[in-house]
Amino acid sequence: MTTAVQTAAAAPTTATATPPGGKKSNLGWLATTATWIIAFIFAAPILWMVLTSFHSENDATQRTPQLFAPLTVEGYRNFFGADGGASPWPALINSAWAAIVSTLVVIALAIPAAYALSVRPVRKWSDVMFFFLSTKMLPAVAGLMPIYLIATRIHMLDNIWFMIIIYTAMNLPIAIWMMRSFLADIPRDLFEAASLDGAGLLQTLRKVIAPIVSPGIASTALICFIFAWNEMLFARVLTGVVAETSPVFLTSFVTSQGQFLAQVCAAATVISLPVLIAGFAAQDKLVQGLSLGAVK
Template sequence: MNAQLKNVLINVLTWALVLIFFFPVFWMFINGFKPESVASSINPKVFFTPVTDGYQLAMDRGMAGYLQNSLTASVTATIISVVIAIPAAYALSIRRVKSVEGALSFFISTRFMPLAAVVLPLFMILKTFGMLDNIYMLAIVYGAMNLPVTVWMMRSFFLEVPFEIIEAARVDGAGLYRELVRIVLPLVLPGVAAAALICFIFAWNEYFLALLLTSSAARTTPPFLGSFVDGRGQFLAVLSAAATIAALPVIIAGWVAQKQLVRGLSMGAIK
């Protein structure tokens, strides 16, 4: 097999995989513009008269409020995770602390525990302090939940900074704050953007805690989407419309930050 034929086969296989993974998203998108009778039909239809009833019904059920809660929780959680992870990762990479391997193992081990094992004590603590159904407390929980992954990512980015630059800054009299904020952070901004985007996506998509720790005032978009499936059946048209709206913020954020995301995720990949 010559190289040209091999490249053609690889391209065909790549596009086939892309289409396979993209098709459910495409089907969800077009289902949002179908009448409910057509979307729920046993015989799927590609050609139909588009309507916006699904989007109207989703907004009539108060989806704007759930989107606002998701945005508040996700942005706040991202800020919390990144702000805490930067000095922590700096200490674990450039300003080495003792037993760095143990600290890293502890950070990542907290992600191994299933959420079902911690939700009951977390529920009781929040209930005791009257913080259930509070969007900012949910954001703090999300921030803490995403912190280990953020620290690990940020540490790999900091390790890519040439130590000669840091030494030169120290010779010039730079203190810890200036060294971190003025010298190191500008060099790892793509990594910070990548870590922030991943934290945002994790918080935006979280379902389990949002379902159990909120009821109405702080309920986010994922539990709201689940409310369209009940004993009366699956309302596919309105569910597809609502899911399309819910996916837009993440798609837009990824599209805006795609250059920084690619650069950030590639940091640390090659030594």
């Protein structure tokens, strides 16, 4: 009798027992599924753009999506001027030149500025940081007319070097903010050791700081490059034929004759490739740099 009672009392416990880690496994499966769904939602427009770029204009402009329409490279041929259109290479070269040079200048200026604001803080450094941040509060369109008048007075309209100056000024505040957060996490003992070894400021920046914050430098440079490459407002107003950039060239496919959707998608795909390639090439540095200092 005692054995039967014990068995009956133990039965519900055995039936309702939860396997170890079962709840966590379910949550992990749900989180993974939700992540893939969100990733697909964000990637779907890009995938649709790439697919549409390989369709003909007739199939691309249909109201019903033509997923299985015949593929063609006619849009890319038109983009690269194979049928007598304008060549995109001058605009692509201008964008690459402006983005790369401005990014290099921004990094060269941001590292010493961040060093002075974090490792060797200047007086009222918080006011300085707020000033840098306040420059991003002004809408870009509000400063467009004064910049246009300045470019006209100094005869720098449609000049790629003036665009490099604009992109440098545009990206420098955010670069200083990012680099300061990276430098603030470096132990002060390293700077004291470098100072005791007789290292000057330039040697400290080059041999001590740069190797440690290389992920931060990579992520900051990539973000500045993306901002400069994708900028269109100032390029649309301040450039014409000589210094035209790729985003401005992209708008030439929307004309009074209609919107050539396949050509626009082909042009957007080609113009997006440098940013995507740079992102994938520096993916590990980007993730490491953006998460630097997040975990103490």
